[in-house]
Amino acid sequence: xxxxxxxxxxxxxxxxxxxxxxxxxxxxxxxxxxxxxxxxxxxxxxxxxxxxxxxxxxxxxxxxxxxxxxxxxxxxxxxxxxxxxxxxxxxxxxxxxxxxxxxxxxxxxxxxxxxxxxxxxxxxxxxxxxxxxxxxxxxxxxxxxxxxxxxxxxxxxxxxxxxxxxxxxxxxxxxxxxxxxxxxxxxxxxxxxxxxxxxxxxxxxxxxxxxxxxxxxxxxxxxxxxxxxxxxxxxxxxxxxxxxxxxxxxxxxxxxxxxxxxxxxxxxxxxxxxxxxxxxxxxxxxxxxxxxxxxxxxxxxxxxxxxxxxxxxxxxxxxxxxxxxxxxxxxxxxxxxxxxxxxxxxxxxxxxxxxxxx
Amino acid sequence: xxxxxxxxxxxxxxxxxxxxxxxxxxxxxxxxxxxxxxxxxxxxxxxxxxxxxxxxxxxxxxxxxxxxxxxxxxxxxxxxxxxxxxxxxxxxxxxxxxxxxxxxxxxxxxxxxxxxxxxxxxxxxxxxxxxxxxxxxxxxxxxxxxxxxxxxxxxxxxxxxxxxxxxxxxxxxxxxxxxxxxxxxxxxxxxxxxxxxxxxxxxxxxxxxxxxxxxxxxxxxxxxxxxxxxxxxxxxxxxxxxxxxxxxxxxxxxxxxxxxxxxxxxxxxxxxxxxxxxxxxxxxxxxxxxxxxxxxxxxxxxxxxxxxxxxxxxxxxxxxxxxxxxxxxxxxxxxxxxxxxxxxxxxxxxxxxxxxxxxxxxxxxxxxxxxxxxxxxxxxxxxxxxxxxxxxxxxxxxxxxxxxxxxxxxxxxxxxxxxxxxxxxxxxxxxxxxxxxxxxxxxxxxxxxxxxxxxxxxxxxxxxxxxxxxxxxxxxxxxxxxxxxxxxxxxxxxxxxxxxxxxxxxxxxxxxxxxxxxxxxxxxxxxxxxxxxxxxxxxxxxxxxxxxxxxxxxxxxxxxxxxxxxxxxxxxxxxxxxxxxxxxxxxxxxxxxxxxxxxxxxxxxxxxxxxxxxxxxxxxxxxxxxxxxxxx
Numbered sequence: 001x002x003x004x005x006x007x008x009x010x011x012x013x014x015x016x017x018x019x020x021x022x023x024x025x026x027x028x029x030x031x032x033x034x035x036x037x038x039x040x041x042x043x044x045x046x047x048x049x050x051x052x053x054x055x056x057x058x059x060x061x062x063x064x065x066x067x068x069x070x071x072x073x074x075x076x077x078x079x080x081x082x083x084x085x086x087x088x089x090x091x092x093x094x095x096x097x098x099x100x101x102x103x104x105x106x107x108x109x110x111x112x113x114x115x116x117x118x119x120x121x122x123x124x125x126x127x128x129x130x131x132x133x134x135x136x137x138x139x140x141x142x143x144x145x146x147x148x149x150x151x152x153x154x155x156x157x158x159x160x161x162x163x164x165x166x167x168x169x170x171x172x173x174x175x176x177x178x179x180x181x182x183x184x185x186x187x188x189x190x191x192x193x194x195x196x197x198x199x200x201x202x203x204x205x206x207x208x209x210x211x212x213x214x215x216x217x218x219x220x221x222x223x224x225x226x227x228x229x230x231x232x233x234x235x236x237x238x239x240x241x242x243x244x245x246x247x248x249x250x251x252x253x254x255x256x257x258x259x260x261x262x263x264x265x266x267x268x269x270x271x272x273x274x275x276x277x278x279x280x281x282x283x284x285x286x287x288x289x290x291x292x293x294x295x296x297x298x299x300x301x302x303x304x305x306x307x308x309x310x311x312x313x314x315x316x317x318x319x320x321x322x323x324x325x326x327x328x329x330x331x332x333x334x335x336x337x338x339x340x341x342x343x344x345x346x347x348x349x350x351x352x353x354x355x356x357x358x
Numbered sequence: 359x360x361x362x363x364x365x366x367x368x369x370x371x372x373x374x375x376x377x378x379x380x381x382x383x384x385x386x387x388x389x390x391x392x393x394x395x396x397x398x399x400x401x402x403x404x405x406x407x408x409x410x411x412x413x414x415x416x417x418x419x420x421x422x423x424x425x426x427x428x429x430x431x432x433x434x435x436x437x438x439x440x441x442x443x444x445x446x447x448x449x450x451x452x453x454x455x456x457x458x459x460x461x462x463x464x465x466x467x468x469x470x471x472x473x474x475x476x477x478x479x480x481x482x483x484x485x486x487x488x489x490x491x492x493x494x495x496x497x498x499x500x501x502x503x504x505x506x507x508x509x510x511x512x513x514x515x516x517x518x519x520x521x522x523x524x525x526x527x528x529x530x531x532x533x534x535x536x537x538x539x540x541x542x543x544x545x546x547x548x549x550x551x552x553x554x555x556x557x558x559x560x561x562x563x564x565x566x567x568x569x570x571x572x573x574x575x576x577x578x579x580x581x582x583x584x585x586x587x588x589x590x591x592x593x594x595x596x597x598x599x600x601x602x603x604x605x606x607x608x609x610x611x612x613x614x615x616x617x618x619x620x621x622x623x624x625x626x627x628x629x630x631x632x633x634x635x636x637x638x639x640x641x642x643x644x645x646x647x648x649x650x651x652x653x654x655x656x657x658x659x660x661x662x663x664x665x666x667x668x669x670x671x672x673x674x675x676x677x678x679x680x681x682x683x684x685x686x687x688x689x690x691x692x693x694x695x696x697x698x699x700x701x702x703x704x705x706x707x708x709x710x711x712x713x714x715x716x717x718x719x720x721x722x723x724x725x726x727x728x729x730x731x732x733x734x735x736x737x738x739x740x741x742x743x744x745x746x747x748x749x750x751x752x753x754x755x756x757x758x759x760x761x762x763x764x765x766x767x768x769x770x771x772x773x774x775x776x777x778x779x780x781x782x783x784x785x786x787x788x789x790x791x792x793x794x795x796x797x798x799x800x801x802x803x804x805x806x807x808x809x810x811x812x813x814x815x816x817x818x819x820x821x822x823x824x825x826x827x828x829x830x831x832x833x834x835x836x837x838x839x840x841x842x843x844x845x846x847x848x849x850x851x852x853x854x855x856x857x858x859x860x861x862x863x864x865x866x867x868x869x870x871x872x873x874x875x876x877x878x879x880x881x882x883x884x885x886x887x888x889x890x891x892x893x894x895x896x897x898x899x900x901x902x903x904x905x906x907x908x909x910x911x912x913x914x915x916x917x918x919x920x921x922x923x924x925x926x927x928x929x930x931x932x933x934x935x936x937x938x939x940x941x942x943x944x945x946x947x948x949x950x951x952x953x954x955x956x957x958x959x960x961x962x963x964x965x966x967x968x969x970x971x972x973x974x975x976x977x978x979x980x981x982x983x984x985x986x987x988x989x990x
Contacts, residue, residue: 185916186961193950
């Protein structure tokens with residue numbers, strides 16, 4: 001068991017490092033988008049040098065500068081060069097090879113927790129801080145959704161399984177089909193349209209952080225609903241399938257034959273056993289919620305991590321450091337959720353022997 | 359399985375069939391039922407699924423044929439017909455989808471307001487003729503814009519966080535004369551009485567010298583400043599100067615509000631120069647002196663608004679007079695239309711009528727023309743039937759309305775569905791091919807090959823969607839290429855997994871062993887022996903990949919990272935529009951409040967498409983693989 005946990009954890013780190021490395025190297029191949037303002041740009045390039053991503057060559061030789069100005073000589077052939085053309089002093093910033101940048105980047109991240117600075121969103125702010133400012137909103141939203149959808153999903157699933165092949169089951173199954181199929185941005189748009197604009201009972205946009213107390217809470221209703229519908233449908237479907245299967249199994253029949261009431265046999269025997277695959281499912285669904293909240297944050301103008309990710313990805317003004325740190329955040333959460341899922345199988349059901357051979 | 363009553367049959371009615379006959383080499387009299395026939399029977403038995411499949415079929419057929427058959431425009435930009443609301447025959451008689459556009463918060467043209475009542479008036483940019491009179495509603499709302507529609511209100515000089523003072527000057531110059539006792543009145547409506555703030559008024563009697571302080575206002579209300587008294591006795595007789603106002607305070611974000619600046623003479627009540635409301639705000643400009651700054655804003659101003667219902671279709675396509683219609687254009691239209699036969703108009707001798715079916719109904723009069731370089735430029739005043747001019751026999755019906763570019767939303771939705779379906783099919787096809795190949799190799803060879811390939815697919819599968827999105831967007835930019843790559847990167851893994859399982863199941867079977875003993879190569883074993891046996895399961899498992907792909911595609915396009923208007927892609931030699939349902943919904947998001955139909959219809963269509971496709975996929979899987987029935 002211990003060995004299994006260690007192996008799985010190491011594996012998670014291997015995947016995490018691979019994903020981040022692929023991400024870093026590929027983004028380094030893409031065109032650069034430094035800050036637009038001159039002053040901010042110089043600070044940015046100076047920092048690139050101190051972080052070890054670029055080299056600075058200072059040219060003070062007047063003859064050399066004259067020939068550079070005349071165009072007889074090229075200061076730098078690298079497409080990502082940045083040149084400050086002064087009267088008597090030229091500063092030439094040249095990127096070092098990507099492999100060296102990668103080593104420096106790993107060193108910066110591991111030893112200094114330096115993820116670089118934002119280049120477009122909030123210029124020259126540490127990218128990690130840009131992210132951490134947004135995490136609370138996103139996490140709050142997702143955790144509330146989690147707390148909201150689990151009981152409802154369970155209840156509907158149990159109801160459907162107990163009333164299998166009745167009108168109630170049909171209705172629930174239809175609802176499940178609809179909400180699993182309809183993309184969440186459609187659900188969210190319709191919710192905003194109906195409750196925000198037509199009935200005007202709920203805010204049509206996420207309230208600002210200084211809004212009045214009650215508005216803060218009502219502002220959470222629509223995004224939580226938008227996030228939950230799909231998740232409820234998924235959980236209902238799984239619960240129904242699992243419970244329906246367990247209900248037909250022999251040990252439930254045996255429990256009834258022993259003289260337990262229907263309620264006892266369902267609650268004590270069927271339900272408990274059907275939970276086994278559901279617990280990992282729920283942990284896994286958190287990842288789904290998190291990436292689903294990106295689009296919800298866009299529609300409802302929520303200042304969360306998803307919104308910051310999308311803004312960092314705005315056409316032709318990419319903010320790579322913010323993209324990197326945000327994707328690192330999503331990847332880490334995703335991978336540790338997977339790890340938890342793997343481990344939880346063994347914890348919920350001792351019959352499953354973790355890491356056993358054959 | 360008919361539902362006959364089979365429970366209460368008396369015993370004596372039973373008899374043994376074939377009791378005395380020998381049946382061991384008798385032919386079956388019933389037809390054998392093959393695997394697919396059997397599946398078909400199972401498929402048809404579920405009525406809900408049959409209905410869903412029929413709807414899906416209708417959607418697919420519509421998406422293929424509707425764009426080809428429609429006469430309406432869904433490609434070109436036609437601003438004239440933009441934003442027409444939905445209009446449906448028959449339903450329009452019941453007040454649903456009747457082509458009436460309802461508009462809220464439209465500013466009223468000030469000149470058109472009835473002067474005696476102060477109400478009434480017409481909105482900007484709409485033809486009053488087509489406004490339903492009973493639907494007109496007028497109201498005023500606050501505004502702070504610096505334009506002429508915004509009426510009244512005060513100018514506010516507001517300090518910002520970094521500046522302790524602001525100085526503004528009027529752009530208008532006032533004429534002060536000592537003989538006429540010029541009095542400058544400034545009405546301050548909001549100013550806290552406090553020692554830490556000053557509000558000063560300056561004028562400049564001598565253009566060569568700096569501005570001179572004439573008054574310090576320290577309380578709200580009307581302050582009258584006798585300019586020449588303030589300047590002192592020895593000052594000049596008359597001068598012209600702008601007025602400067604300086605406000606300084608220790609408090610950040612402090613402000614002063616003034617509602618008017620007036621110049622009166624000879625003690626008269628009627629001012630010779632007056633600035634208030636709109637002119638006041640427009641007339642003040644911040645000087646941005648060193649160490650000073652802040653902003654001039656407007657408050658308590660109002661704007662006259664109206665809401666109304668508008669016969670948008672009549673406004674675009676109805677009969678309307680058009681003045682100054684160029685004769686050259688007139689000649690072109692008449693030449694192109696055989697129906698345009700000129701007949702005399704008995705009631706109007708200056709003009710003439712044109713025959714039925716001609717886009718130009720009537721010429722009312724001719725305007726005097728000019729001759730430039732031998733070419734004459736003249737114009738007519740005409741009445742035009744805009745429906746005919748735009749190529750419609752009568753006022754057209756846009757069932758779902760038109761978009762911001764004047765495209766028919768009904769056609770556009772089917773074009774978009776076609777694009778979505780096509781991308782779904784292409785991407786699912788690619789994913790299935792990759793997945794089957796990968797899964798076959800991994801499953802067939804097993805051992806270390808399998809372990810390495812499994813680890814590879816695990817890493818790929820663990821990359822979050824957002825990371826893939828970010829990498830491809832940054833490297834390739836948004837577009838069809840990016841979209842397809844994003845969908846392919848990890849889309850094949852599910853299929854590969856199923857295929858691998860199938861290979862593990864079949865590769866040890868005797869017929870494979872027999873074939874191998876006969877000398878069959880790996881490729882032959884994989885593609886001729888093992889794969890065909892597992893293909894049923896693989897296909898049913900991958901059918902649902904198509905709706906899943908459409909789902910993902912619409913999401914990416916909605917975020918603006920996929921395809922969009924004006925793009926197109928080539929598949930098998932055909933050009934396909936780059937508009938997908940996600941794109942339409944993203945467009946609709948801009949108009950969510952005012953034109954919900956732009957969101958509602960695409961949302962309905964994609965929902966139905968997804969629901970029916972999923973139901974179809976599930977039904978197909980249940981029919982082909984009854985053992986999987988009811989599973990996920």
